[in-house]
Amino acid sequence: MENHPWIPSLTRDQVEKLLRVMGVGDIGELFNDIPASIKLTRKKWEKLEIGFGRPISEIEAKRILHGKLSKNTTLKTPPFMGGGVYPHYVPPLVKYIISRGEFLTAYTPYQAEISQGLMQAIFEYQSLMAELLEMDVVNASMYDWGSAAAEAVLMSLRVNKGRTRVILPANMNPYHRRVVESYTWPHGVKIVYAPFNRETGGVDVEELKKLVDEETAGVYLQYPNFFGVVEADAKAIGEVAHEKGALFITGVYPIALGLLKSPGELGADIAVGEGQPLGLGLNYGGPYLGIFATRFDMNLVRQMPGRIIGLAESHRGERGFAMILQTREQYIRREKATSNICTNEALMAIAAAVYLSMLGKNGLVKLAEINYYRAHYAWAKMRQAGLKVDLFKWDFFNEFPVSFNEQGVKYSFIHEKLLERGIHGGLYIGDHYPELGETALFAFTEVHFKEDIDLLVESLTEITRRG
Amino acid sequence: MRTYRQANWSEPLIFELGSPGRLGITLPELEDEVKKVVGGVKIPESIKRVKPPSLPELSEVEVTRHFTNLTQMAYGVDNGPVPLGSCTMKFNPRIAWDLSFNSGVDQLHPLQDERTVQGLLEVMYELQQWLANIVGMDVCTLHPAAGAHGELTGVLVIRKYHELKGQLDRKKEIVIPDSAHGTNPASAAMAGFKVIEVPSGSDGNVDYEALKSVVGESTAGLMITNPNTLGLFEERILEIAELLHKYDALLYYDGANLNGIMGYTRPGDMGFDIAHINIHKTFSSPHGGGGPGSGPVCVKNRFVDREKGIYLSDLLPGYIVVYDEEKGIYRLKGPGPHSIGLLKSFFANTIPLLWAYVYIAIMGPQGLRKVTEHCVLITNYFAKLMNGVRGYDIPYGKGRFRKHEVVLSAKPMADEVGVTAEDVAKGLLDAGFYAPTIYFPLIVKEALMTEFTETETPENVERYVERLKEISKIAYENPSKPKEWPVNTSVGRLDIVKANHPKYVAPTWRVYMKRLKGELK
Numbered sequence: 001m002e003n004h005p006w007i008p009s010l011t012r013d014q015v016e017k018l019l020r021v022m023g024v025g026d027i028g029e030l031f032n033d034i035p036a037s038i039k040l041t042r043k044k045w046e047k048l049e050i051g052f053g054r055p056i057s058e059i060e061a062k063r064i065l066h067g068k069l070s071k072n073t074t075l076k077t078p079p080f081m082g083g084g085v086y087p088h089y090v091p092p093l094v095k096y097i098i099s100r101g102e103f104l105t106a107y108t109p110y111q112a113e114i115s116q117g118l119m120q121a122i123f124e125y126q127s128l129m130a131e132l133l134e135m136d137v138v139n140a141s142m143y144d145w146g147s148a149a150a151e152a153v154l155m156s157l158r159v160n161k162g163r164t165r166v167i168l169p170a171n172m173n174p175y176h177r178r179v180v181e182s183y184t185w186p187h188g189v190k191i192v193y194a195p196f197n198r199e200t201g202g203v204d205v206e207e208l209k210k211l212v213d214e215e216t217a218g219v220y221l222q223y224p225n226f227f228g229v230v231e232a233d234a235k236a237i238g239e240v241a242h243e244k245g246a247l248f249i250t251g252v253y254p255i256a257l258g259l260l261k262s263p264g265e266l267g268a269d270i271a272v273g274e275g276q277p278l279g280l281g282l283n284y285g286g287p288y289l290g291i292f293a294t295r296f297d298m299n300l301v302r303q304m305p306g307r308i309i310g311l312a313e314s315h316r317g318e319r320g321f322a323m324i325l326q327t328r329e330q331y332i333r334r335e336k337a338t339s340n341i342c343t344n345e346a347l348m349a350i351a352a353a354v355y356l357s358m359l360g361k362n363g364l365v366k367l368a369e370i371n372y373y374r375a376h377y378a379w380a381k382m383r384q385a386g387l388k389v390d391l392f393k394w395d396f397f398n399e400f401p402v403s404f405n406e407q408g409v410k411y412s413f414i415h416e417k418l419l420e421r422g423i424h425g426g427l428y429i430g431d432h433y434p435e436l437g438e439t440a441l442f443a444f445t446e447v448h449f450k451e452d453i454d455l456l457v458e459s460l461t462e463i464t465r466r467g
Numbered sequence: 468m469r470t471y472r473q474a475n476w477s478e479p480l481i482f483e484l485g486s487p488g489r490l491g492i493t494l495p496e497l498e499d500e501v502k503k504v505v506g507g508v509k510i511p512e513s514i515k516r517v518k519p520p521s522l523p524e525l526s527e528v529e530v531t532r533h534f535t536n537l538t539q540m541a542y543g544v545d546n547g548p549v550p551l552g553s554c555t556m557k558f559n560p561r562i563a564w565d566l567s568f569n570s571g572v573d574q575l576h577p578l579q580d581e582r583t584v585q586g587l588l589e590v591m592y593e594l595q596q597w598l599a600n601i602v603g604m605d606v607c608t609l610h611p612a613a614g615a616h617g618e619l620t621g622v623l624v625i626r627k628y629h630e631l632k633g634q635l636d637r638k639k640e641i642v643i644p645d646s647a648h649g650t651n652p653a654s655a656a657m658a659g660f661k662v663i664e665v666p667s668g669s670d671g672n673v674d675y676e677a678l679k680s681v682v683g684e685s686t687a688g689l690m691i692t693n694p695n696t697l698g699l700f701e702e703r704i705l706e707i708a709e710l711l712h713k714y715d716a717l718l719y720y721d722g723a724n725l726n727g728i729m730g731y732t733r734p735g736d737m738g739f740d741i742a743h744i745n746i747h748k749t750f751s752s753p754h755g756g757g758g759p760g761s762g763p764v765c766v767k768n769r770f771v772d773r774e775k776g777i778y779l780s781d782l783l784p785g786y787i788v789v790y791d792e793e794k795g796i797y798r799l800k801g802p803g804p805h806s807i808g809l810l811k812s813f814f815a816n817t818i819p820l821l822w823a824y825v826y827i828a829i830m831g832p833q834g835l836r837k838v839t840e841h842c843v844l845i846t847n848y849f850a851k852l853m854n855g856v857r858g859y860d861i862p863y864g865k866g867r868f869r870k871h872e873v874v875l876s877a878k879p880m881a882d883e884v885g886v887t888a889e890d891v892a893k894g895l896l897d898a899g900f901y902a903p904t905i906y907f908p909l910i911v912k913e914a915l916m917t918e919f920t921e922t923e924t925p926e927n928v929e930r931y932v933e934r935l936k937e938i939s940k941i942a943y944e945n946p947s948k949p950k951e952w953p954v955n956t957s958v959g960r961l962d963i964v965k966a967n968h969p970k971y972v973a974p975t976w977r978v979y980m981k982r983l984k985g986e987l988k
Contacts, residue, residue, distance in 0.1 A: 001833055001834065001837055004834060004837065005560075006557075006558050006560060006751075006830075006921075006922055007834075007837055007838065007841050007921045007922065008922070008923070008924040008925070009841050009844060009845060009921070009924065009925050010837060010841060014925055015844070017925070018844055018845075018848045018925060019844075021848065021851060021852075022847055022848060022851045024847075027840045027843075027844055029868075030840075030843050030844065030847060030868045030870075031731050031843070032868075033699075033700045033702050033867065033868065034700055034728070034731055034732050035702065035704075035705060037705070038704075038705065038732045038733075038736040038737055039731060039732055040730060040731055040732055040733065040736070042730075042836065045730045045832055045836060046832045046833060046836075048600040048601075048832060049596055049597065049600055050597045050600050050601055050827065050831070050832040050835065051597060051827045051828045051829075051830065051831045051832065052828060052831065053831065053832070054831045054833065055829065055830060055831035055833055055834045056828055056829055056831065057829070058562040058829065061562060061566065061825050061828050061829050062562070062565075062566060064828065065566050065570070065590070065821075065824070065825065065828075068586045068587075068589050068590050069570055069571065069586040069587060069590070070586060071585045071586030071589065072571065072575070072583065072584050072585065072586040072587055073582070073583035073584075073585075075583070078574065079576045079579050081576050081578060081579060083578055084812055084813075085576065085577065085812075085813065087574070087576065090573055091492060093527060093530065093531060095568065097531075097534045097535075097538070098755070099564065099568065100535070100538045101538075101543055101544075101545030101546070102538040102539065102541040102542065102543050102545065102546060103538050103541055103543070103755065103756050104543065104545075104559065104564075104753045104755060104756075105543030105544040105545045105546075105549075105556075105559050105753045105754070106541050106542060106543035106544075106549075106754065106755070106756040107543075107549055107551055107554055107556055107754045107756070107757070107901075108754070108756065108757040109541075109756065109757070110551070110902075110904070110905075111542075111892060111896055111901060111902050112961050113893070113896060113953045113956040113957070113958055113959065113960060113961060114473060114541075114542045114896045114901065114953070114956045114957075115540075115541055115542060115756075116540045116541070116956075116957045116958055117478070117536070117537035117538055117539060117540030117541040117957070118537070118540075118541040118756045120478065120480070120537055120540070121534065121537050121756075122756070122757070123480075123975075123976075124480060124481045124482075124976075126974060126975050127480070127481075127482065127975040127976035127977060128481070128522060128523075130975040130976070130977040130978075131520045131521045131522055131976075131977060132520045132522065134520070136974070136975060136977055136978050136981070137974045137975060137978065138974070138975055140757060141757075141758065143612040143613065143616060143811050144612070144811045144812050144813070145812060146809065146811050146812035147612070147616075147810065147811050147812075154657075173812070175809060175812040175813065176812055178802070178808045178809040179808070179809045179810060179811060179812060181808055182623065182784060182807055182808035182809055182810055183657075183810075185623070185626075185807070185808075186623070186626055186657070186658050186659030186660075187659055223514070230510055230511070230514050231514060232511040232513050232514050233513070234513075234514055235513060235514075257516065257520065258516070258519070258520075259508060259510055259515065259516055260510065260514055260515065260516055261514050261515065261516050261517075262516065262520070265516075274812075280573075281572070281573025281574070282572070282573055282574060282575055282576050282577070283572050283573055283575070283816075283817050283818055284572045284575040284576070284577050284584065284587060284813075284814060284817045285577035285786075285811075285813035285814030285815050285816070285817055286612060286759065286761075286811065286813065286814070286815055286816035286817060286818070287612070287758070287759030287816045287817075287818055287819070288811075288812075288813075296974075296978055296981075296987065296988075298969070301974075307757065308974050309974075310966050310967075310972055310973050310974050311966065311971075311973040311979055312961045312962060312963070312965065312966035313961070313962050313965060313966070314958045314959040314960060314961050314962065315959055315960050315961075315962055316958075316959040318958045318959065319958075320958040320961050321961075322961045322963055322966045324966050324967050324972060324974065325967060325972070325974075329649075330615070330649040330650050330652075330653035331648075331649035331650075331907070332649070333649075333653070334649050334652040334653060334662075335652035335653060335655065335656040335662040336656070337649070337653040337656075339653070339657070340615045340618065340619055340650050340653035340654040340656075340657050341613070341615055341616075342613065342614065342615045342649075342650050343612075343613035343614055343615065343747065343754070343757065343758045343759075343760035343762075344613070344757050344758040345612075345755075345757075345758045345759050346755055346756045346757030346758050347753075347755030347756055347757070347758065347759060348755075348758070348759060350534075350756065353481075354530060354534055356522055357481050357491060357522075357523065357525055357530045357533070357534075358490075358491030358492040358525070358527060358530050359490075359491065359492060359522065360485070360489065360490060360491060360522050360523060360524035360525060361519040361520055361521065361522040361523075361524060362488070362490060362519065362524065363490050363491065363492055363494065364519070364520060364522060365519050366494055367494060369497075369508065370494065370495065370497060372505075372508060372510075373497050373501050373502065373505045374497075374501065376504075376505040377500075377501040377504050377505055380504045380505065381504070394511070395509050395510050395511065415580070419580060419582075419583070424576075424579055424580065424583065427578055446494065446495060449495070449498070450498040450500060450501050
């Protein structure tokens with residue numbers, strides 16, 4: 001290798017010049033401090049299975065990757081699947097802005113004066129999200145909803161120091177629940193699961209009252225919950241938490257907030273959620289955007305995890321932006337920091353800011369309505385077709401469970417038959433909720449048009465009839 | 468000398484733009500049949516939003532211009548050198564952007580049937596193997612979303628290891644060198660451990676005698692990076708590993724500095740049990756102004772419990788791609804009974820991982836070794852040029868070659884004329900360069916931690932040195948001058964104290980407006 005587009009000093013001329021200036025014979029001398037017993041020879045290293053055993057060109061890389069990715073199945077419609085992340089539209093403008101090199105290739109803005117545009121964009125994300133949530137303080141992002149929920153639970157334990165119980169609803173997203181369990185496991189936290197009402201699908205306030213006590217640091221509520229149900233008693237649940245001095249933590253699906261009351265209005269102390277629906281794409285697991293917000297109460301703000309950009313002024317009196325409240329963070333406080341988070345999902349936060357700016361107040365409400373209507377259309381059509389869709393009484397946002405218990409078939413059979421037709425059905429939830437049996441959660445968004453839904457319902461009808 | 472002037476658009480906040488009724492996107496109208504069947508929104512009043520959120524209303528034209536203007540007041544590797552130490556801000560090749568951003572994964576749901584994502588899983592499976600070989604480990608999970616997330620994974624694995632061995636009641640401490648990244652002690656604390664700090668010797672290595680005096684029965688593990696944050700290779704790493712293993716403590720490798728040794732040695736060969744990798748450092752995925760990153764964690768296939776057949780890899784969190792030979796398909800293996808569970812909701816940060824796949828494929832093992840050689844070459848070239856420049860010093864490990872980074876100290880300048888590392892940093896911004904990491908590692912006073920990476924041109928390194936010399940000259944001639952810097956950036960030096968003052972602090976527009984209206988308690 002005597003040159004490479006990504007290593008400018010690789011040429012023979014440059015190597016010779018640099019070594020001469022340094023008074024070094026060859027590059028190998030720079031590695032003489034590595035003990036011989038653990039030093040790799042070039043030969044041994046090059047024999048390891050790394051890449052394709054030799055450098056390749058861009059053209060080859062493109063051909064190889066396209067070849068492999070073509071083995072993914074092309075579906076007739078976007079998957080009818082949610083469960084925390086959803087197939088939503090990604091506007092090209094969002095992708096364009098986050099692909100601009102000044103944002104894409106920047107580091108965390110440690111040098112504020114040369115990074116004002118980046119910091120303003122992140123501040124605007126925080127501010128737009130604050131309006132959507134009606135919460136005052138929003139951080140620059142967490143990894144995703146699950147990790148944000150986990151950090152919120154840990155924060156409630158710091159705020160309510162000495163308390164050791166946390167109440168989670170049994171109808172929260174089971175994937176988030178596992179993340180909370182992993183994060184809290186070392187800290188001797190007692191996690192208590194509040195049951196949901198089998199009729200309404202929502203958390204049972206009376207049952208919850210029995211669980212919340214003076215040892216409870218926080219009460220978490222997800223709305224819409226894992227079943228898509230809107231949690232009509234959300235406000236009362238917050239009051240139950242507050243009566244015992246526990247923090248009220250809500251987990252939200254941001255697009256649903258076009259139609260549902262905000263965490264702020266419900267009296268939440270901490271709000272978390274998933275920014276993925278806001279123009280990020282499904283990305284097969286990430287990158288996503290963990291939303292994290294709290295009230296403007298310094299007892300809470302000082303315990304917040306993650307980076308925060310704030311308004312600032314230069315010494316010349318210009319408006320600017322700076323990282324604020326940094327004494328909470330790991331690089332200053334080390335083991336006493338509120339969290340270990342450093343690299344976050346800043347670019348995804350900017351993507352969400354661009355998308356929220358495009359939607360504006362009316363666009364967001366309209367988008368929420370499209371999601372609501374499409375899902376309710378599917379619900380009505382499935383019901384007409386004789387499928388069991390009314391598992392719960394309370395209204396839902398854009399997803400709902402469908403039970404196949406009455407048909408006497410396993411959902412895996414239905415799923416298989418749908419897949420044969422190029423359709424990806426809902427998420428099987430019987431393993432998380434055995435009491436619901438052969439049940440799957442179906443989600444509908446603005447990318448599922450009437451014809452897609454009709455195709456799904458027709459297919460389900462045929463499959464179950466033949467069953 | 469080239470001059471620099473950053474754009475200054477005085478760009479209003481998004482809330483100060485737009486006009487009521489404007490929309491920045493076309494949305495589909497609901498089909499008549501859909502409207503008819505549904506009838507209306509039936510959400511109960513108790514949870515129904517009455518007032519729409521106070522979001523600004525802009526056309527797409529305005530949104531595009533606004534964010535374009537903002538990008539012009541930002542600075543990344545595409546603009547010039549970003550020699551932030553320990554951040555490995557290398558060039559982010561656009562072929563990898565194309566093949567990851569436009570790969571179609573934005574359409575793939577993390578819970579969809581494995582059989583429908585075989586192509587992607589094959590790629591992720593290969594990447595797992597490649598990364599394992601690069602660090603000399605046996606099994607990797609791609610699950611963690613960032614370096615610190617990988618660290619948390621690692622220390623939780625250490626905790627689980629001792630729990631399964633029934634010795635968690637005494638294994639309560641994680642030992643960490645004083646030169647370590649701040650995330651190390653923060654991660655150890657999040658996993659419920661007590662942090663024991665060990666000092667560095669004047670040669671820049673961990674003080675082995677001091678280490679020996681703190682390692683014992685209560686030691687659960689050691690977190691260390693090698694090369695360390697001074698850019699120096701820990702020469703006694705094998706003895707360190709032996710010492711820790713004697714007490715059944717595990718060795719954790721912080722992969723932030725992997726760029727300095729690739730192809731020359733591997734954490735697995737040094738005796739480490741667990742290692743994380745920073746995809747967004749070593750393997751060229753862009754940092755995105757703070758993230759996303761990706762922090763795969765790899766482990767040795769050592770036993771936790773031989774009788775029960777539990778391996779260290781069984782403790783890993785998240786999803787690992789495995790190949791099912793019988794069925795001939797790739798599968799996602801979820802957390803088993805001994806796993807620490809999930810650390811994020813779903814699989815992994817797939818886009819940065821695809822980026823890394825393309826990067827490693829194009830480089831091949833030969834290219835990766837050259838990456839390391841040239842980042843080390845560039846670092847030592849810079850150190851050589853800075854040797855003896857008035858006002859700066861290179862403390863620790865005198866006469867030793869650095870690896871991926873070198874830490875300068877502006878202490879002489881600060882002591883003699885009061886010009887600090889921060890002032891030097893602002894002087895660099897004025898010349899159109901990003902500054903090094905300043906005031907870190909904590910053991911170096913007035914630190915300027917500098918990592919150019921292999922992607923920087925020697926010409927730029929020389930220009931950088933010229934500017935550092937010029938700054939020194941100005942500092943000694945007119946020490947008040949540097950306090951006025953920067954002047955060529957979109958704003959002047961910011962008042963951080965005021966920005967944090969309780970009477971001013973404004974983390975959002977909402978708080979700012981509430982304060983203006985006197986609505987803030």
